[in-house]
Amino acid sequence: MRVLLSTYGTRGDVEPLVALAVRLRALGAEVRMCAPPDDEFARRLAGLGIRLVPVGPPVRALMRGAGLPSAAELSRYRTEMVGTQFEVFPAAADGCDVLVAAGLAQIAARSVAEAAGIRYVYVSYSAVNLPSPHHAPPPRPGWPEPDASDNRTLWELDARQVNEQFGEPLNTHRASIGLPAVDNVRDHVVTDRPWLAADPVLGRWREVPGLDVTQPGAWTLPDERPLPADLVTFLDAGEPPVYVGFGSMRPSPDIARWAVEVARAQGHRVLVSRGWADLDLVDDEDDCFAIGEVSHQRLFGRVAAVVHHGGAGTTLTAARAGTPQVVVPLRLADNPYWAGRVADLGIGAAVDTAAPTVDCLSVAFKTALAPGTRARAKALGGEIRTDGAAKAAALLLEAAR
Structure with missing residues (x-):
């Protein structure tokens, strides 16, 4: 055939x-x-x-x-x-x-x-x-x-x-x-x-x-690539960080910067995925680390939350890992749909990008990182085929x- x-x-x-x-x-x-x-x-x-x-x-x-x-x-x-x-x-x-x-x-x-x-x-x-x-x-x-x-x-x-x-x-x-x-x-x-x-x-x-x-x-497909040694060192050096990445999408520069600021304000270290937008660190503090292309299947189980644009693949991988999500959807294709699914299932929060603010992003983080959300995300992860x-x-x- x-x-x-x-x-x-x-x-x-x-x-x-x-x-x-x-x-x-x-x-x-x-x-x-x-x-x-x-x-x-x-x-x-x-x-x-x-x-x-x-x-x-x-x-x-x-x-x-x-x-x-x-x-x-x-x-x-x-x-x-x-x-x-x-x-x-x-x-x-x-x-x-x-x-x-x-x-x-x-x-x-x-x-x-x-x-x-x-x-x-x-x-x-x-x-x-x-x-x-x-x-x-x-x-x-x-x-x-x-x-x-x-x-x-x-x-x-x-x-x-x-x-x-x-x-x-x-x-x-x-x-x-x-x-x-x-x-x-x-x-x-x-x-x-x-x-x-x-x-x-x-x-x-x-x-x-x-x-x-x-x-x-x-x-x-299974992605069994090992994580880079320097990334493993960063992960091992403290509590699970918050992942911030938008894949091939180009979000507003404010959104990416606000996500880092909000995560820090709530006591979390941050991983910034450069992606096609070439996102970078906002400063040289040691609580943030920038990464390139890595295995999300290996990484997402080691982070506190996944902040992303609402792509089908990222949503699925985070859900399978049992990790809470904060979805900041671009008004594009299926991004708003997956943001809605994450919110409806109670495995994270969605941010309204029609009028995004630091305050609404902060509320989304608190929702995603709440114990109940964590428990629902972990339980649903075991149901993903x-x-x-x-x-x-x-x-x-x-x-x-």
């Missing part, structure tokens, strides 16, 4: 498919992956023996500024990406039996699979990305937020915005390969049988008529047979 996996985004978009690829190969499947051409992704896939088919510009270059690209730039990137996908995907899918596409940005994937006569599976990493009356659509960068309060109306407006961006380029390309036009691009990409690669304890799917969702669990990627790989192979 040959499988083409495809996504476009930051590490949080790529790593789940890497986990699926490893599990598929363990079952004897041949796997290749369409992903951004960033060096770190190329090295990661090469180290696992997975063929990378580069698509689009490097993601880190798009995230180079203090914020996201402008609405006009994002619109241009999205339109160009549709054309790039139609150029690259057919050859990448040649000889494959199934195409697994992760994320709404995979506009061309279903059409290419349809033209090739192969199976197509759409996967989301968060329930919030799938249409449902139980929640509103996620914020989509570069598009105005719909002015409505009813979830059904919001999803209708969301579909309209997706059509306005992608309808014409998608249908032009479909016509060129002899396929009929589609009138709802979002639902065409998502299908009525999507997969949800999220842990059912953290982010369960609530059933919706007309949408048959398969939820095998989150797609992760680790077999999602293996289960998904087995389902794909079973369906192929």
